[in-house]
Amino acid sequence: MDFQQLINGISLGSVYALIALGYTMVYGIIRLINFAHGEVYMLGAFIGFYAITGLGLSFFPALIIAMAVCALLGVSIERLAYKPLRNAPRVAALMTAVGLSLLFQNVTIYFLGAKPKSFPRSNVITWDFMNVSIRSNQVLILGTALVLMVLLRFIVQKTKMGKAMRAVSFDRDAAMLMGINVDNTISFTFAIGSALAAAGGVLVGQYYGMIQPFMGMLPGLKAFVAAVLGGIGSIPGAMIGGMILGVAEAGVSAIRGGQFSTYRDAVSFAILIIILIVKPTGILGKNVREKV
């Protein structure tokens, strides 16, 4: 694998990381694999698309609009679908998440059609350093992702809401007793996670120049893999997991001129299984001892 693939992998990986952050935060706080998260990412891409083509906005305002709308969407998903099931069997919440994912996919197909749409992209400039070419949209993806991750780190570590999030994910009942509004904290977590996924969607849209209603399915699953890989519930873990996955996929696609590129999807899952068997808590996950 050469340096070029590393760069391609890191740009792809930073998107996985953005989606994985939402997964990991939601899982950390209510122990739910939010399968609808991949669809939030897809919807984010579509909102960005319409903000650029319909409203004639430039890239960054469109990104912010997509993030804001998806944050609202995330909160409403949580309030309407997950909150009533908080004390139900976990599998019921999981099936609801799958149902939501199907619903968003099919509503999008119904209203916007199943055909891929070409995402408007600004001019791509390519820089060459010693046989390695870096494109401006890769820099954009990586830069935006880094800024958002730093922002997230700040929110979680330094603000009052972030402290509440950490408290709720550590022990919900104790947090409630300390006067933390658990419902609002969970909603806030969904808002942030969904906004990050939307950002990922818009970034991917301008990176590949193509969006379609099914785009959320596989990246959603892989982002979850990334979250598990890094240690679920751990925010730096999600970033590391996303990067590893992106680089591994780019690497496999590059072996012998793309001969094995069809195995790309299998590789991320294979990595996942190996990690789960060797270290079930993920790379940065905490070991929780089981009490009898």
Place this chain on the structure above:
Amino acid sequence: MKKLYVTIGVVLFGIFIQILIWNNIINPYYGIVLTTMAMFVILSTSLNLINGVTGQFSLGHAGFVAIGAYFSAIVTTRMSLPFPTFVIFIIALLVGGIAAAIAGFLIGLPTLRLKGDYLAIATLGFGEIIRVLFLNWEYVGSASGMWGIPKYVNFLWAYVLAIIIVLIIVNFINSSHGRACISIREDEIAAETMGVNITKYKVMAFTFGAFFAGIAGGIYAHLIQILHPQNFTFMLSVQILLMVVLGGLGSMSGSIAAAILLTLIAEVLRGFAELQMIIYSLMLIGLMLFRPQGLFGRKEISLNNLFSKNSGSISFGSPKK
């Protein structure tokens, strides 16, 4: 004795339906729908054995179905065995089932150390890996799919197989092995303390479930006649899991009812064309919100507790939770 009469009655009912299909009184299309229903009964009860009875959350059932479908199709299309068709078909089903069971065993051994969501996501991963492997296996047509599979399955085949498999599963649950599986679901640590070999029973349930899923895959292959890796995605696993959850985790009669109901609903919704999936997903969300424990919960509906109040029901596990 009563059980024997009931079984004979149920089989005769199947033969009756098949005669109606042969005589075009039931239109052949509905014949296919009924066959699909029987196939989903096998799939949902076999997944219920893993998810509901043993409590191991598996999201990779589609992978086992794919293995069963492809391997049974290899027997019927790529080999020319000197037997009458029905013998070939039985061999094909068994080969499919055994191949899936071997896969289940190999997957089960390492992954069943994992718990809950981790297990779910690992099995999901395995399901996807199996699909990608078939996508790249040229012998079975890789991405263009496997064509020209003979149509050996009719309603009666699927129906009788479904009955046999449901009987096997129910008897398994009521055996000491089944009780051990239930004890693992209820409390793993307590079960281990009582001397239940947890790994053994988990792998056993997983292997059995995979075997029956493989047989259902064989039915699928010889019903639809074309196999494509795209038919065995994560969504198929979800569809089967939905039947299990909707019927009630651990309730076999619930799984059967949900399999029949959901196949019917899918057929009815076909008329709505584009709205089909939207209605389906809304219904799924609604059902989960209003009845999260499934239609039957953990209860069983059986002839015993329908007709006589005194004879014990075959329900298992504690009604609490």
